[in-house]
Amino acid sequence: MKKRQIAFGIVLVLLGLIALINALFDVDLWRFIGPLLLIGVGALLILRPRMAGSDAQVHMSIFGDVTRSGGWEAQQHEFWWFIGSARLDFTKAVFNHQDTMVKVYGFIDDVTLILPESVGFRVESSAFVSEYHAHDGKIERILSPLSHQSADFEQVEKRVILHTLGFVSEVKINQPL
Secondary structure (H helix, E strand, C coil): HHHHHHHHHHHHHHHHHHHHHHHHCCCCCHHHHHHHHHHHHHHHHHHHHHHHHCCCCEECEEEEEEEEEEEEECCCCEEECCCCEEHHHHCCCEECCEEEEEECCCCCEEEEEECCCCCEEEEEEEEEEEEECCCCCCEEECCCCEEEEECCCCCCCCEEEEEEEEEEEEEEEEEEC
């Protein structure tokens, strides 16, 4: 989790340095950064599905609305969007591995996990504003990472691990007591 916080800090420092150089020396660095960002996003769109691995499902869109329910296969998923929501119902999902990793990258993320009693979970969120809601309470963080896991996470046979990275991330866990 510290790596994400360090990366976010580095990005903020770099943006501040660029703005300072622009103000002090009247050099328009944004003229170069815009095209570089477009090249980077294009390369990400082309290469990310291959980098995630053949067993991962990668969903990339500007506005995302993803729902998984019924007898779907619980495997590694990555969701990339600007604004998006995911509703993942694991109550009838087929778990082929002990750990199922779900990663969400976006500006505004809204993720709801519906889990059966026998499935443990861990939530890790790095965002400007992170919110977590579940039967065991509510956690809010501003400019600090949020990390929470179910009490039985280490003992259960099936686990869902959720990582979010964004500006605003809201995570809801629905699980019977």
